[in-house]
Amino acid sequence: MDARQTHLASLLKTLEVLKLYLxxxxxxxxWVPLLYRMYGKLPCRHPTLLTRDIDVAxxxxxxxxxxxxxxALLCEAGYIARFYGSEFAPVTKYELSLPMTEVEFLTPExxxxxxxxxxxxxxxxxxxxxYLPILLENTLQIRVADSLP
Numbered sequence: 001m002d003a004r005q006t007h008l009a010s011l012l013k014t015l016e017v018l019k020l021y022l023x024x025x026x027x028x029x030x031w032v033p034l035l036y037r038m039y040g041k042l043p044c045r046h047p048t049l050l051t052r053d054i055d056v057a058x059x060x061x062x063x064x065x066x067x068x069x070x071x072a073l074l075c076e077a078g079y080i081a082r083f084y085g086s087e088f089a090p091v092t093k094y095e096l097s098l099p100m101t102e103v104e105f106l107t108p109e110x111x112x113x114x115x116x117x118x119x120x121x122x123x124x125x126x127x128x129x130x131y132l133p134i135l136l137e138n139t140l141q142i143r144v145a146d147s148l149p
Contacts, residue, residue, distance in 0.1 A: 026056070030049065085116055
């Protein structure tokens with residue numbers, strides 16, 4: 001498997017683990033141009049980046065609605081939760097060693113700046129960023145294949 005396939009396999013694995021939440025979350029960042037090109041049948045001029053980071057936008061409060069938490073799903077799948085940043089509410093990153101993957105969650109910062117992160121669900125702290133509501137409110141759903149193309 002070449003580097004592109006390995007990275008794509010790590011994304012597909014993460015999406016499979018998070019499948020109960022796919023209607024509530026948005027994949028953002030470097031994966032978007034590749035996903036648009038491969039699965040969205042949309043033209044994209046941006047270069048394909050090979051990255052092990054998967055950035056996920058989530059609402060400020062992510063309801064469980066009878067589902068296991070995102071933290072529980074990722075930890076059960078072998079991802080290790082690591083905490084970065086302030087002691088008040090450190091940002092949670094999930095890391096998998098094979099294939100090397102990092103999953104980070106981001107949420108809107110609303111009101112006066114100040115809190116660098118927020119607890120969005122039990123066990124899940126997301127980095128708070130301004131203007132992130134734009135990404136949560138203007139989404140495009142695409143169907144991603146269960147296997148590599």
